[in-house]
Amino acid sequence: WERGEGPRRGAVSAFGMGGVNAHVILEEAPEAPVRAGAVPGSxxxxxxxxxxxxxxxxxxxxxxxxxxxxxxxxxxxxxxxxxxxxxxxxxxxxxxxxxxxxxxxxxxxxxxxxxxxxxxxxxxxxxxxxxxxxxxxxxxxxxxxxxxxxxxxxxxxxxxxxxxSPPGARATDLPTYPFAAQKHWHTHRAAAPAAPPAPTAPAAAPAAGTDRRPEALRVVWDTAEAPSPADVPGRATVCPVTSDPALREALTAALRDRGAVVVGTAADADTVIVVDAPGGPAAEPPDLSAFWTELADLVKRLPAHGTLLRVGHHGVAVHGAERARVRPETAATAMAVRAACAESRKHSAVVDLDPADPVEVRARQIAAEYAALPHGSGTGPGTEPPSGVLAAYRRGVRYAPRAVAAPPGPSYDLHGDGYYLVTGGLGAVGRLLIRRLVDRGALRVGVVGRSALDADRSAELRDLSRRAEVAYLSCDVRDASALADAARRFGARWGRLRGVVHCSGRVNPFGAMHRRPWSDAVKVTDPKITGSLNAVRLARERGADFAVLVSSIAGSMARAGRGLVDYSLANAYQLALAERENGTATTVTAHAWPNWTGTGMEADASYSAAHSLGADEAADAFLDHLRSGGAVVFPGAAPTPARNGSAVPSVPAGLSVPYAPADSAAPPAPGAGLPAEAGTTGPSPLMTRAVPVRDAARPGTHPAGARTRGATPAPAAGGPDHAVMRGHVRDAFVHVLGEDPGDRAIRTLGLDSLVIAELTTVLEQRGGRTVDPSLLMRAGTADDLASALVADTQPSPGAPPAPAAARNGTGDGAGGPHLPAPKAPGAPGIPSALSALLHPLLAHDRDR
Ligand SMILES: NC(=O)c1ccc[n+]([C@@H]2O[C@H](COP(=O)([O-])OP(=O)(O)OC[C@H]3O[C@@H](n4cnc5c(N)ncnc54)[C@H](OP(=O)(O)O)[C@@H]3O)[C@@H](O)[C@H]2O)c1
CATH class of the missing domain: 3.30.70.3290 (Alpha-Beta Plaits)
Structure with a gap:
């Protein structure tokens, strides 16, 4: 197009029957001015x-x-x-x-x-x-x-x-406004569950024929406000722990900007910020032994008002596209941090960052989360431990988790060729689920577990054999080739593997994390981490339609992991693994269950009073969500009914006994009502009233021979023995709770059984004596407790060593400090029934 006198112009017309009616005239752009030289100024x-x-x-x-x-x-x-x-x-x-x-x-x-x-x-x-x-x-x-x-x-x-703008500046390409990425469309909500019955009422069984389904939830991430900075006290110390020198430098500067005093060692810090290295793909299964030891040590050393802020990368999928990059070990260790802090009543926060964000940006994000922490306000005894702040950042935007209803997954016909594999299938949940699969049409079920079949279980499987083919093979799910071999043997007989239900798992007795060595914790994590990896891999390799990992709410709720940090970690791994592994060919789902009332392990017992589900109801929900994909959480609601119709609660009595004040309704025993010794500062309920100890398992009864308190004259408060014992009591409280209660009434401290177990252990270690844990529940103040301990306990030197079985549930208690055996109920000077219930727990932990 040759240039003429004037500017070149062209026209485009569009006229159509559909109503198009346009004529556009275009003119050539004016010649761009030559822009040479530097542009002056800022x-x-x-x-x-x-x-x-x-x-x-x-x-x-x-x-x-x-x-x-x-x-x-x-x-x-x-x-x-x-x-x-x-x-x-x-x-x-x-x-x-x-x-x-x-x-x-x-x-x-x-x-x-x-x-x-x-x-x-x-x-x-x-x-x-x-x-x-x-x-x-x-x-x-x-x-x-x-x-x-x-x-x-x-x-x-x-x-x-x-x-x-300088003359000659032009418009150019520049990023536009970010999308808020917030959904505003109507989402389907599952029918609201029936209102939970009052906590004291027994759980109502669903009426026959009603379609009551337990609430099922998923976690989604929404954009969230920047955290509001709290007042960082002038002397608040913080220790950043990271292997990245650039991040440490940027983080130190950002924390100082926020008014924090940055210190070099965690032992001197009110807050410890541990930043996980982003790194590449981790080994699978991961080796978490060093993490376990470091976390236990960190939490133990953190002051009572302290906070552990854990920063990870790819622990959660904020957007769907991130699922494939989720690192289950990051999710698991983050959950362990939250559970460990909840257990020891310290604050925790978990932040998941985008490794693509520049170092300075990440440092600012961490500092902003730090500034929003409740500095210096210890949770204190008697208050609910915090569950930990959760936040994630992606491309500079902050996100927070929100639970939304999880509708049932696509329906699935269990009839047809092939077979289903159930691991841990001889366990309580496994047996129930096999029965439910057969009820719904499964024709062939292969079961694996490590134990040999006993008479009861083989009878149960034989019973099912009238409706389906059921076979058992002994196999440890931690061994990938053994599991593949079992699948090969089942496959040779029945053909295609259609689905895997992974129920293998175990739980350790309740106990504080810092006294549980990794060698014990790994027994819980192995079947759930290595076992889940093997089960999911098998399902995907064999083209199964689904894999379900039977997990627990301890993997998603920090409070449910108190006393069970290893279990919490293992279940969180399963939930994140399902998020990552869920695919179109094989649906991978992890179900986070509360306690199944009336069946199975007591792993969730600490939480079961408020969070449990009837076993049948749970089994129905299991089938509804067989192919939901990802992590589905069932928070549960019903209170726990008595098991097998007996009056024994499903929560181990020693772990659920509520505080019974010394002046409770129990009738006084003979010999009660002795006045306090001259010289005591005032009447103490512990010393002046007889309190028959109630059998925790059978309220209202008094065990034969139960000793009455108050019959022993109290030593004068302020005497030398008392002063020493008061020192031990102070040390024990400071060690466990971070503070001495002083004159405050012990019952107002809200001590739960774990804390009592810890205090008792420390008192025994410091005092070299057997301590009756029930004294802690009945003492008015720390002074009373010291007096009672002086009066009540006898020095242990010369006492015969405790039998191994009494010291440790497994009898392998070599190496721990010697502890006297708990006194047998009925013997003179016996401890309370509560004490007898608590002693196995204490003895178990003591040898650590
Ligand atoms: N019961 C509940 O209320 C509840 C609540 C939430 C979640 N859950 C979860 O449900 C699952 C089953 O619990 P449950 O109550 O049925 O417990 P359970 O009765 O103790 O059964 C667990 C089964 O896992 C098997 N197992 C353990 N380690 C194994 C391994 N390495 N290889 C193969 N099998 C192994 C055990 O059999 P062997 O020792 O013979 O191998 C046992 O049969 C667990 O993962 C648990 O976390 C249960």
């Missing part, structure tokens, strides 16, 4: 967004774009585009810099929260703008742009932005 960039989070996210994206600017003119173009090529939104800020590198650094400071963001104030009159802002056409020196920046950060909305 540059200013405005960042605006619908909210603060959007401004910070946009600043992060701008920073990346400025990094890619090739020369000063492109930098000027980028500033021009940001300032005049974007509509102003409600929130704004501005930065200044001499070149692209300075601007990128300043923008990252915005992204990291170090630069204030203002709500644009439309109230500033437009006519004031020329005086406020840099005058149009004036040289764009540092003073001018600095003024503009100050005005923008103060909320002035009317700035003549075009006047700040």
């Amino acid at each position: 540059r200013v960039v405005r960042v605006t967004g619908a909210d603060e989070t959007a401004v910070r996210a946009l600043a992060a994206a701008y920073a990346d774009r400025f990094d890619a600017a090739r020369d000063d003119w492109e930098t000027a173009d980028l500033c021009h585009t940001a300032n005049v090529g974007r509509s102003p939104l409600e929130f704004q800020t501005a930065v200044v810099g001499r070149d692209a590198a300075e601007l990128a650094t300043a923008l990252r400071a915005v992204a990291a929260g170090r630069v204030p963001i203002a709500r644009a104030d439309g109230g500033h009159p437009a006519e004031r703008a020329p005086e406020d802002a840099a005058p149009a056409g004036a040289p764009h020196g540092p003073a001018d742009v600095a003024d503009v920046v100050a005005l923008v950060r103060a909320g002035h909305a009317h700035v003549d932005w075009a006047a700040l």
Whole structure:
């Protein structure tokens, strides 16, 4: 197209029967002026967004774009585009810099929260703008742009932005506003579950024929407000622990900006921030032994008001596209942190970061979460331990988890060719689920477990054989080749593997994490970590339709993991593994169950009073969610009914006995009511009243021979023995709870059985005597407790060593300090029934 006198013009027409009626005339662009030489002066960039989070996210994206600017003119173009090529939104800020590198650094400071963001104030009159802002056409020196920046950060909305662009600046490509990624469409909600019965009422069995389904939930991640900074006390110390020197440096600076005193050793810190290295794919199964020991040590050393902030990467899938990158070991260790802190009543927070975010941005995000922690406010005895703050950041945007209803998965016909494999199938849950699979049409079920079939279980399987083929093979799920061999043998007989239900698992007795060696914890984690990896791999390799991992709410609720941190860790691994492994060919689902009332392990017993499900109801929900995919949580609701119709609660009595004040309704025993010894400072319920000890398992009864308190004259408070014992009591409280209760009533401290077990153990270690745990429940104050201990306990030297079985449930108690055996009920000087119930627990832990 040859150039003539005038500009070249063209036209495009479109007219159609459908109503198109358009004629467009195009004219060639004017010749671009030659832009040579350096662009003088500083540059200013405005960042605006619908909210603060959007401004910070946009600043992060701008920073990346400025990094890619090739020369000063492109930098000027980028500033021009940001300032005049974007509509102003409600929130704004501005930065200044001499070149692209300075601007990128300043923008990252915005992204990291170090630069204030203002709500644009439309109230500033437009006519004031020329005086406020840099005058149009004036040289764009540092003073001018600095003024503009100050005005923008103060909320002035009317700035003549075009006047700040050098002549010749052009619009260019620049990231646009980030999407808020928030869903606003109507989501299907499962029918609301029937209102849970009052906590004291027995669990109502679902009426025959009703379609009552337990609540099922999934976790989704929503964009969330930046955390609100709390007051960081002047002397608050924090220790960042990371193997990345650049992050440590940036984090130290960011924490100092927030007013924290950064210290080099965790032992001196009120808050410890442990940042997991992003790293590549971890070994599977992961070796968590070092993590376990370090966590136990950290939590033990943390002061009572302290916080453990754990930072990981890829522990959660904030967006669906991230699922394949989820690291189950990160999810598992994060859960262990939360459970361990809940157990020892310390604060925890878990933050999942985007390794793609620059180091400074991540450092700012961690510092912002740190600043929002409840500094210096220990949870204190008697208050519910916190479950831990959870947050995630992706591309500068903060997210928080939210539970939404999980509708049942696609229906699945269990009839047909092939077979189902149930691991741990001789266990209580496994047996119930096999029966339920057969009830719903499964024709062939292969069962594996490590034990040999006993008479009872083989009778149960034979009973099912009338309706389906059921066969058992002995196999340890931790051994991948043994599991594959079992599948090969079942397959040779029945053909295709259609689905795997992984029920193998075990639980350790309740106990504090810092006294549980990894060699014990691994017995719980192995079948759930290695076993789950093997089960899922087998299902996928054989093209099975589904794999279900039978998991627990201890893997998703920190409080449910108290005393069971290993179990919590293992179940969290299963839940995250299902999120990662779920695919189109083989659906992988992990079910987080509460306690199944009336069946199986007592793993969730600590939580069962408030969180349990009837076993039949749970088995129905299992089938509904056979192919839901990912992690499905069943929080449960019904209170636990008595097992087998007996009055024995499913929660081990020693772990659930509520505090019974010394002056409870129990009738006084003969010899009661002795006055306190002269010299005591006042009447103490412990010393002046006889309190028959009640049998925890049978309320209202008094075990034969139960000793009455108060018959022993109390030593004078303040005597030498008392002073020593009071010192032991103080030490024990400080060791376990982080503080001495002083004159406060012990019953107001809300001690639960785990804490009592710990206190008892420490008292025994310090005092070298057997301590009756029930004294802790009946003493008025720490002083009373010291007096009672002086009066009540006898020194142990010369006492025969405890039989091994009494010291340790497995009898392998070599190596631990010697402890006297618990006194046998009925013997003179016997401890209470409660004490007898608690003793196996204490004895188990003592040898650690
Ligand atoms: N019962 C509940 O209320 C409840 C609540 C929430 C979650 N769960 C979960 O449900 C699952 C089953 O619990 P349950 O109550 O049925 O417990 P259970 O009665 O103790 O059964 C567990 C079974 O796992 C088997 N097992 C353990 N380690 C194994 C290994 N390495 N290889 C093969 N099999 C192994 C055991 O058999 P061998 O020792 O013979 O191998 C046992 O039969 C567990 O994963 C548990 O976390 C149960």
